[in-house]
Amino acid sequence: MIFITVIILSGLFVLYLIVSTRSRSKNEPPLDKGLIPWLGHALEFGKDAAKFLTRMKEKHGDIFTVCVAGHYVTVLLDPNSYDAVLQDTIALDFNRYAQVVMERIFSLRLPSGDPTAQRAWMVQHFEGEGLARLSKIMQGNIRALLTSPEILQNPTDWKNEGLFSFCYRLLFKAGYTTLFGKEHGNNCEEPTAVYKEYRRFDGLLAKIATVRHLTQVKKSWPLNCASSCGSSCRLGRQSLAPGSRATLNSCGRRERTRRRRGEQCCCSSGPHSVMQGQLLSGFWGSC
Numbered sequence: 001m002i003f004i005t006v007i008i009l010s011g012l013f014v015l016y017l018i019v020s021t022r023s024r025s026k027n028e029p030p031l032d033k034g035l036i037p038w039l040g041h042a043l044e045f046g047k048d049a050a051k052f053l054t055r056m057k058e059k060h061g062d063i064f065t066v067c068v069a070g071h072y073v074t075v076l077l078d079p080n081s082y083d084a085v086l087q088d089t090i091a092l093d094f095n096r097y098a099q100v101v102m103e104r105i106f107s108l109r110l111p112s113g114d115p116t117a118q119r120a121w122m123v124q125h126f127e128g129e130g131l132a133r134l135s136k137i138m139q140g141n142i143r144a145l146l147t148s149p150e151i152l153q154n155p156t157d158w159k160n161e162g163l164f165s166f167c168y169r170l171l172f173k174a175g176y177t178t179l180f181g182k183e184h185g186n187n188c189e190e191p192t193a194v195y196k197e198y199r200r201f202d203g204l205l206a207k208i209a210t211v212r213h214l215t216q217v218k219k220s221w222p223l224n225c226a227s228s229c230g231s232s233c234r235l236g237r238q239s240l241a242p243g244s245r246a247t248l249n250s251c252g253r254r255e256r257t258r259r260r261r262g263e264q265c266c267c268s269s270g271p272h273s274v275m276q277g278q279l280l281s282g283f284w285g286s287c
Contacts (some may be wrong), residue, residue, distance in 0.1 A: 018270055029074060030060040034068040040067030053077070089119065107207045134178065141174040169195060
């Protein structure tokens with residue numbers, strides 16, 4: 001009986017390997033599955049990823065596919081090929097990953113939308129005339145920040161700041177104003193308050209996005225986001241500074257105003273595609 005069970009299990013294992021084993025197709029990059037079935041190069045990759053990728057590059061070149069714990073990962077190490085790959089937004093789609101990250105970070109699952117309609121919306125606003133109009137607004141906001149009283153009021157009181165920090169702050173404030181605009185009675189200090197909280201959030205984003213650190217990070221950054229579009233989004237209000245809580249309250253009033261006017265909610269199936277990718281702050285700053 002035991003012998004028959006071993007034979008059956010061995011047969012099932014061999015059948016699984018035959019079905020799940022991938023072979024290199026025509027016009028595909030070199031495929032390296034490793035010596036151990038299914039596990040592949042997982043041990044070597046986990047031990048020293050940089051050393052492993054260097055060895056694979058010497059063996060296969062700048063583009064290759066490796067098997068890591070049952071997953072086939074294609075690695076692109078040629079900087080001259082990055083643009084061609086990233087520009088193909090149809091074949092290379094980050095929507096699924098963005099949904100996973102948003103669910104892990106905000107406990108939020110957006111309603112499934114039409115990818116074709118979302119791409120059409122992106123083309124309308126971020127290409128051609130829409131991009132030119134948006135670039136003009138962005139340029140005006142950058143110029144306004146560079147000539148703002150915050151910088152010009154004390155021409156003799158010089159302050160030292162790192163180039164990265166200066167560019168980060170400037171582009172964030174300009175981008176925030178470009179995306180969300182300036183409403184009547186809007187506090188001019190709102191982008192500054194949002195920037196401070198976003199900078200703190202950005203430092204924790206990589207840890208929040210991984211399940212291993214999620215519990216630890218939530219303790220240092222209380223996070224509770226409602227699952228419905230109509231509810232306000234709270235980022236641990238009690239743990240935030242008074243100015244930051246006022247900022248979130250202001251954003252909540254802005255959202256309710258949009259809904260009363262019949263305008264589209266920023267969390268619904270249209271504009272939410274703006275934040276997918278690097279503009280994840282679009283949701284956080286607008287709820």
